[in-house]
């Protein structure tokens with residue numbers, strides 16, 4: 001008669017009768033284990049399960065850690081140093097970087113490897129076969145899964161090639177006049193704000209974020225975006241930054257940080273979609289190109305009559321939605337890093353009157369003291385010293401400390417260590433930029449170290465401010481040009497003072513890095529030729 005028992009133990013018993021030797025021993029063991037579990041209470045089962053998981057958590061950590069530097073054990077079971085990661089401290093990061101070329105930490109199920117030497121950082125950034133950029137889970141929801149930044153390999157390289165042309169010097173030359181006009185407006189605004197506070201230094205962190213957001217949006221959307229829309233996006237943008245913290249809840253729950261972040265991003269992309277259509281209409285009517293959107297649409301427009309390889313990239317029409325998503329990634333990539341640079345730049349220059357004086361002298365010289373000279377690329381190219389100040393600020397206080405990547409397949413990072421698939425691999429940029437063998441007295445601010453023929457200039461491999469490899473920053477030329485122009489104008493037309501506090505030189509980590517006291521500044525109008533204060 002067929003065995004109709006539903007008891008798995010009874011079934012196993014019957015099954016073993018047909019086996020011999022090793023098979024019987026294995027089956028007996030399973031039988032014993034099943035009988036044992038059946039004799040346990042739920043509580044005991046739970047405790048046993050937890051013990052197994054606990055041991056597995058530690059064993060898995062040890063296997064992944066291998067020979068690299070890192071905590072001997074996962075001291076906080078399962079979560080690891082999760083609570084510390086909620087409030088990242090620059091000093092703790094630094095201690096980690098200098099603890100070894102490769103170090104690790106495990107948070108929940110994520111195994112994180114930090115690569116801090118220049119050569120390892122470069123190796124990782126240039127290994128698209130093994131790694132791809134790692135974004136927090138929620139970023140895919142906020143930036144949308146179809147966004148170009150999530151493309152990998154050839155698809156990414158091809159899309160990137162279609163965007164490179166939007167940030168070349170000739171393209172940037174088209175955006176400069178409207179950027180200069182906006183800089184003028186913000187100089188007035190900063191002076192006005194300072195005047196209302198009797199020129200007493202006050203927190204300028206938020207104003208710096210606003211001017212950078214406004215400049216980016218002007219460069220990207222030109223006059224298609226209204227001042228109100230710019231203000232709204234600039235005001236709300238910090239909600240996106242807050243939503244994209246490295247440690248965040250992956251599901252979007254109403255009225256949480258991520259929910260507000262997504263709402264802000266969706267609203268901004270809606271505005272960009274409308275702007276994209278206006279750019280298409282403007283270029284179709286043979287209008288002049290003055291912003292990134294115009295330049296992009298013009299490339300599409302011109303491509304229709306050309307058949308070279310570069311133009312073929314534009315043979316398909318990028319939709320308004322696609323353009324809006326790409327523009328949002330530009331804002332996303334630029335906003336925090338550029339605001340960080342702006343904060344340090346104004347603080348550092350205000351604290352060093354000799355540097356400010358040299359900038360002013362250069363600014364007058366390149367204009368031949370003719371204040372009606374318009375800003376253009378040739379003029380900016382002549383601002384050698386101002387450019388060195390921007391470059392040294394980027395080295396001294398690199399806005400992006402680390403770039404998280406995820407391992408796609410086991411990656412032999414060194415002869416002795418292979419990063420396991422699925423782990424997070426983080427090349428750090430700071431140590432290469434503070435390498436004493438390349439930059440003498442690396443913790444001092446010395447613009448002259450960038451003079452032609454200097455060791456700093458020769459050490460191209462250490463210049464990791466904008467990353468390297470297939471994901472190298474798309475906006476790096478734009479950054480150098482805009483900031484040189486911005487600093488030059490503010491130095492000429494305003495007298496800015498910084499109040500030094502014990503926290504000014506301390507570093508706060510908020511996506512990028514900022515002075516811990518949020519930057520106390522005051523601006524006065526000055527006559528660019530005489531240096532007299534104009535009240």
Ligand code: HEM
Nearest residue numbers: 330333334337338341399400466467468471472473474475
């Ligand atoms: C001070 C300002 C900035 C700094 C320090 C900075 C730095 C960086 C770094 C370190 C990366 C990652 C590179 C890599 O993975 O190898 C990056 C990527 C990127 N940056 Fe910037 N960035 C800045 C401003 C900008 C601006 C203004 C734009 C926009 C126009 C921009 C657009 C991008 C884009 C689109 C990417 C991703 C490129 C890709 O995945 O192909 N960045 N940036």
